Amino acid sequence: MKNKILNPVALIVLTLAPLLLEAQTIPPATAPKENPLILGTAYHPVEVHYYDNLLPPEAQQPGGAIIRVGEDYIGATGAGAFFLVRKADDNITAERLPIDTPHDPDAFDAAADPVVSRQFFRVIDLNVRERPAGWQLFASHHQWITEQNCLVMRVSAIELSRDLRPVGEWTTIYDTTPCMTLDKGNRGRIFAGHESGGRLAWLAPGQLLFTTGDQEHDGWNQPVAMAGSVAHMYGKVILIDVEKHSGRIYSKGHRNPQGLYIDKAGNIWESEHGPRGGDEINLVREGRDYGWPRVTYGTDYGRYQWPPAAQVGSHAGFEQPIYAFVPSIGASNLIRVEGSEFDAWQGDILVAGLASRSLHRLKLDGTRVVYAEPLAIERRIRDIELGPDGAIWLWGERGDLISLTVAKSQDSGALLFQECAGCHTTGVTSGGLAPSLFMIVGRRQADRTDYVYSEAFRGLDGVWTEELLDRFLTDPEALVPGNAMTTVKVADPVKRKAIIDYLRDLW
Template sequence: MSIAKRLLRSPVITVTLAGSLGLMMWEVHQLRTSHVGITHSAPVWSGDRVAQVETIFTALNMKELDVPVDRAGSGGALTSLGNDLIVMTHEGGFFEVSGDEAVTLDIAPPPNGWQAMLDFEEANPDYNFAHFYFRYNDVDVVDGKLIVSFTEWVEADNCYRTTLSTAPLNGTSVDAVSISPDDWTILYATDPCLAPNPDGRAIQGHMAGGRFRVDDDGTLYLAAGDYAMDGTYSPVALSQDPDQMYGKVLAIDTATGEHRVFSQGHSNMQGIAFDADGRLWTVEHGRRGGDELNLIREGSDYGWPQVSLGTRYNKLPLPDTLDYGRHPEFQLPAYSWLPSVAVSSLAPVDDFHPAWDGDMLAGSLAGNSLFRIRTNGEGILFAERIPLGFRIRYVHQHGDTIALWTDQKKVLHLTVGEFDPSYQFAVAKIGDLGLSNRTAGAVETALDGCAECHGFGVLPSASAPSLGEVYGRKIAGLTDFDYSQSLSSAGGEWTREQLVAFLDNPQSVAQDTSMPDPALGDPEVINALVDILISLREQAE
């Protein structure tokens, strides 16, 4: 379908981003001259567990759903089976989560040696096992099979590895699926099997990576993390050793299990995806700085742990780094986050919204955000940060919904919403005021010119107080903004007289406000703007 037709079909094309008026600007001049970027505001929740999320090209509706999880920890993944959305938790629970409640599925996870690991721990109390990091990492439905990646404890050898197991599905609906522990078959396991670390954490399971994607030819690409066996948290670094299947992207034949090293020099890849042009990308945790988005080229070495655009958490350089703060000699990342955002998961976007289609979405744990990434050939055009207030563990598109799995044990459903139409209301109101063409044009110019900072609705704005209910509101009455001292101490409410005075000369109302004089000049224009503000208040009520 052409972009033009899809735009005509979309309900959001009929409205634009809520505008703003040149009034009550909180430190507008300072904002314009300080080079501080304007960020999106946080989601605004309603009483029915639905929030509106602001992005540049579309508003989003966000609905949350709780998932029951017994064991402390984080991890897991999302996938689709027909019309059903499935979440797999870090402890191996499976739930259908496309509706209003999480429904437990008759799917037992592949055996991971959990009890045998606990037995080893009891017999060897000197080892420090962090149970919350021992987890199931990824899941997908491929050719009538469920594929799961996870950290496995191998009882016979008292060691651990990353394992891929498959189980047959009985149909295209979760209602027909029943999987027992005996139904699983190991497709592939990393080698060698690693002995638990006697110093520090026995298993750094949160550094396992374990995300995977399967291409159209049946090759599975596994982002095999190095379990922090990097020369800092362990005596040796595995990612530069071609005989160690850790810190690598591995290409695995899903029919035979045969594998080859596709790329090396990786640390903890928490996301892997093909873009719209079939290129393979990963997102990878750094340490203190140096999270990466990498375009994966077969045979390339991405340098870990010899190079990184970050440091150790104690702020010291990485051991044996080639060039502190540089990334020489190895394949450069396409993009790097400084400071780190704990980038987690990666998913392509298709047929969601015309302005988003073809992009990729990356979750962020430390940043509590979603990043929309636009690639430009082999580079990055932009990465739009969308604050959501949750640690985003996994991103997955399910039909016309972007589904997110969070460390707060919630599934978030993102769908295309509508921008607040209050700016259109304000512009339309001009025609009701009986103004001359010249005055009406001046009023609309004022609205448009000040729309850089304020919103006309009642929802919060990231850059300045919203004006939808400014009339009658306490002066400097919003708690989300750092008003100037004179506004904060002014007292009273925004009456018609106060609004007229502020628009005519902001410094006469608040001497130290950094809002520049809007230079409106014409009392008729000023009073028309105040009339619109009063109408917006009445509309909101």
């Protein structure tokens, strides 16, 4: 058991905590815009900026979310540290807000068995609404109920001034029922807090939708299957009346719904994690059952079936997902692109992937998904927001923020190289179409052993200097008559220089 006696250091920290919090508000941490990554996608070259180390390491914990508040954003980490995130020219600043954690992790720590994964007890999502004197901030989170020795999922709210400072304390808007005890269950796990859903979205003024996961109470890991049962507010989309502090089931049969977005036409888009495979995108309709745990396109970890289902790989008898990912992407939040600078993405769904470390763009035809295009962001993506300027903002898991914009600078070497990337790689192996340009500046001509050069190229034995590359790109045929790249010419000297600089600086 944990030692509950406070040691002197802890006492000092507790006494100083308000001061420390105050001190952290000035100066805000800033993350400079790093060199962008240019991602070539089907319809847009995308400029990806990573703002790293935005939040101090001690405030970080997986989970958390970001929400737009006017022109700014409020971000929360899983640990319940709140930050005002603001764009200032080419920088992003993150200022610690003097808002307490809504969830009391210490009470959970004191009560829970040490084997419980503490990092799953967390703040999950945020939302806001405007008030006459400022804003009201909503947070969804786990809450330990000490008197009953069990746990609920709670939606709390706090009033903020116009400049986003707290006015008063957190108040409880809604608690799930029943309160869940930490039982070992059938398979030994006692707290599956990472399967809690927890997303918030406004259906109408005062009407807040709240998703809850079943936390493995699926009739297999734990004896009671809660998602399909009307007696348990887990595995549900719940409609909360914010003024009345009441909630009712809107839809059921969800596993771990971590994504929720209501589009301008009123469609409710939801994403949820399958077990192993079968992450779903659903259109949520009132009163419907989405089938978990009775049907899924996924299987259990380590086997080729999902025992509670009658049949493998079937969704029969329940609401069909709009789309399912196999293998799982670890679907987190999703949005629909409505009014963004990404013209060619209008109406598409963007789904954040945790395990896939990618953003997934779903092309829709009505409500049918035609295809899914993955964008390799190479980070676990927890949340997505559309900025007022049309940029797309991604909330990473480790105090990082990532912005996506349409790449505009036509002189950017990375962007110009997209033209070459149709044939050339820059990696250690060549594609079938052309030799890799790995370390091309200073490399011997025609020296790749994994590519079969043309007759004309095989006779070359010089070195690719910047000057020679410039001549080659100006007119390949003039430099190497009869070569296989004849049709590609870069007439503009500025562009040639940008491409060569880019290739040189890659290593």
